[in-house]
Amino acid sequence: MISFDDIKISKQIRMALDEAGFDKPTEIQEKVFSPIRAGKDVIGIAQTGTGKTLAYLMPILMKLNYAQGFDPRALIVVPTRELVLQVIETIELLSPHINLRAAGVYGGVNINTQKEKLYSGIDIIVATPGRLMDIYMTRILKFTMIKTLVIDEADKLMDLGFMPQLKAIFEIIPEAHQNLLFSATFSDTVAQLADDFLISPERIEIAPQASTVENIHQIQYQVPNILSKIALLKHLLKDKExxxxxxxxxxxxxxxxxxxxxxxxxxxxxxSVIHSNKAQNTRIKALTNFKEGTSRVLIASDVAARGIDIENISHVINFDIPSNHVEYVHRVGRTGRAEKDGTAISFVNKGEEELIEKVEALINKPIEIGLVPTEVVFTSQLLEDEKIQTRNIKVKNTIRLDLASGAFHKKSAKNSKTPSGSKGRQKAIANKKRNSKKKSKK
Incomplete structure (x- = not known):
């Protein structure tokens, strides 16, 4: 079995890995190490939870080696504030025996505080695209010394519409630099980004695109509505063990x-809870409490689906099935990390059945349907926005949902009337013909 010594990790980083309890590299860490060290452009495709962050940081830190100069030499661009914090935390984990300076910049906090941290000199910047460009416009730093650019979670950056900012970033850094692009999936937009900016990249793909790891037990429960989902959730969470x-x-x-x-x-x-409307300090506190075990349950919108590397998450629960079904993979990838077992549970209502079918097609296997515990009582009561969605479905698909039985019924023939617009148009044509006949008789 391969070890970190086999891929020629530096003594300082090896010591840090030992102290952190890492005993062997994951497949992505093993396979990208040499190409990155050789200075090649690299595309790394690997599913969530396989250690992509560590994979690119180890060779980058060895390349930088020690603090030098004033301006940054490596730039890591990520889609969310949470991922900025995660990457910075991983840099700190790897560098207790290396004299390197790293800082994270992201929106939602005072930019002046971040500028002060950068003012004394920096080796690595980890940034969200928007705040990075804000920092650049202040002219507090030059970007002419950057030799390595990492685009991490490239698929998420594309989904969030960051292509214009990424193009601007490529414009402000030196033409001669190394590009490292990491992603869980290789969508058409990610492929276009790679074609536009990477030079003869070496593509390393560890697992089938958008697959889930085998040690995650996946199960779905069929639940009619939001209040019933909350009832089932409460029942499951009673079992603290x-x-x-x-x-x-x-x-x-x-x-x-x-x-x-x-x-x-x-x-x-x-x-604990985190989503984009929460203040940054509140989100950091919620994550810290969950990491340290002060809180047992963390509720998150999809903004947090990437970049949270927390050990020993026993369960991921999909309260909703994501409308972008690829996000399912990133969600469930929070559990079953580092080859440990995990469980992913999905609550599926009638309107989400098509989405879960897409998920099953994506991961190329069926998700087991579980029996709802008899103690859980479902309700037919809908919240107001669910009623609106149901009305929209009825108009669009000419079907009616019987919420009590959960059955669909086709619209009866006697209720299938010709649209008023069509009837009015036919009447107008008939009148026009009559008027034409009258004129011809005259």
Missing amino acids: VFNKVMIFTETKKNADRIVNRLEEFLGEDL
Whole structure:
């Protein structure tokens, strides 16, 4: 079995890995190390949870070696604030025996505080695209010394519409530099980014695109509506021994807040929540509490699906199935990390059945359907936005949903009337013909 010594890690980083409890590299870490060290442009495709951050940081830190000069020599661009913090934390983990300076910059906090941190000199900047360009415009730093650019979670950056900012970043750094592009999937937009800016890249793909790791047990429960989902969630979370570290993903901030409102009294200090409407300090505190075990349950909207590397998450629960079904892979990848077992549970209502089918096609295997515990009582009551969605479905698909039985019914023939617009148009044509006949008789 290959070890870190086999890929010729420096003594200083090897010591840090030993202290952190890492005993062998993952496949992505092993395979990208030599090409990056050789200065090649690299595309690394690997599923969430396989150690991509460590994979690119180890050779970069060895290349930088020690603090030097005033301006940054390596730039790492990521899609979210959470991932900035995660990468900085990993740099700190790897560099207790290396004299290197790193800082993270991201929106939502005072830019002057970040400028002060950069003013005394920096070797590595980890940044979200928007705040990086804000920093650049202040002229506090020059970007002429950057030799390595990392685009991490490239698929998410593309999904969030950051292509214009990424193009601007390529314009402000030296033409001669090394590009490293890492992603869980290789979509058409990521491929276009690679074609535009990478030079003869070496592509290293570790697992089939958008696959989930084998040690994650995946199960789905068929649940009719939001209030029933909350009832099932509450029942599952009663078992503190089994559900000892749980991450719950929602499609919307509204649903995240609904869970908090209905379970806050039940869970107490066991509960934390992060989404984009929360202040940055609140989000950092929530993540810290969850990491350290102060809270047992973390509720997150999809903004947090990437970049959270927390050990020993026992369960991921998909309260909603993501409308972008590829996000399912990133969500469930929060558990089953570092070859440990994990469980991913999905709550699926009638409107989400097509999405879960797309997920199954994506991961190329069926997701087991679980039996809802008999103690859980479902309700037919809908919240207001669910009623609106149901009305929209009825108009669009000419079907009616019987919420009590969960069955669909086709629209009866006697109710299938010709649209008024069509009838009015036919009447106008008939009148026009009659008027034409009258004129011809005259």
